Amino acid sequence: MKELLVATRNAGKIRELKLLLKEYPIAVTSLLDYPDMPEIIEDAETFEGNAAKKAVVIAQHTGRIVMGEDSGLSVEALGGRPGVYSARYAGEKATDQQNNTKLLQELKDVPMSRRKACYHSYIALADPKGVIGVVSGTCHGIIATEPHGTNGFGYDPLFIVPQYHKTFGQLNPSIKAEISHRSWALKKFKLEFGDYLKRL
Numbered sequence: 001m002k003e004l005l006v007a008t009r010n011a012g013k014i015r016e017l018k019l020l021l022k023e024y025p026i027a028v029t030s031l032l033d034y035p036d037m038p039e040i041i042e043d044a045e046t047f048e049g050n051a052a053k054k055a056v057v058i059a060q061h062t063g064r065i066v067m068g069e070d071s072g073l074s075v076e077a078l079g080g081r082p083g084v085y086s087a088r089y090a091g092e093k094a095t096d097q098q099n100n101t102k103l104l105q106e107l108k109d110v111p112m113s114r115r116k117a118c119y120h121s122y123i124a125l126a127d128p129k130g131v132i133g134v135v136s137g138t139c140h141g142i143i144a145t146e147p148h149g150t151n152g153f154g155y156d157p158l159f160i161v162p163q164y165h166k167t168f169g170q171l172n173p174s175i176k177a178e179i180s181h182r183s184w185a186l187k188k189f190k191l192e193f194g195d196y197l198k199r200l
């Protein structure tokens with residue numbers, strides 16, 4: 001079976017990308033399947049730059065076509081933070097729970113009317129010569145005052161989807177797969193780069 005390597009070690013992300021790419025007859029693999037791949041230093045100031053860097057570093061290391069995804073949460077009342085630092089908001093090796101606790105702490109005096117937030121996902125495709133292209137998707141929500149649900153990963157127990165009045169932590173993964181930032185980015189990805197997936 002053909003294989004698409006995704007340059008991430010985030011198990012939640014991989015699970016979602018596998019679901020979102022299930023119509024293709026390809027095996028979606030990740031750096032968790034290849035423990036000896038190089039560490040990727042995420043030092044770009046933008047999601048786009050980090051997505052491209054992940055894809056290029058691993059494409060050059062393997063000589064293959066590689067997908068990179070960089071994503072995060074921007075909270076309006078925090079001037080867009082945690083943004084590109086979403087994974088390490090509470091510290092370099094922070095757990096999702098530590099990041100969520102820090103977010104709630106920072107928003108403790110902020111009323112519901114000012115807790116608007118947005119998830120961003122940037123997906124890059126690269127080959128050993130460099131970036132082939134980058135697409136993006138967004139998803140709007142509101143940050144809850146306490147966690148709800150255990151589905152998803154990261155900030156999902158705090159991210160209320162207004163149309164459902166529930167967090168992604170509470171919603172079925174199939175709903176997240178329809179409306180998430182990652183799913184919108186993947187929809188564009190399939191339109192622009194679907195041919196690469198057929199030719200892997």
Ligand code: IMP
Pocket residue numbers: 010042069070071072073086087099119152153154155156180182
């Ligand atoms: P990255 O691996 O550097 O792209 O970091 C992404 C981080 O953003 C994750 O560790 C989460 O904290 C957050 N994030 C991105 N997408 C999602 C999502 O779909 N749900 C919850 N948190 C997310």
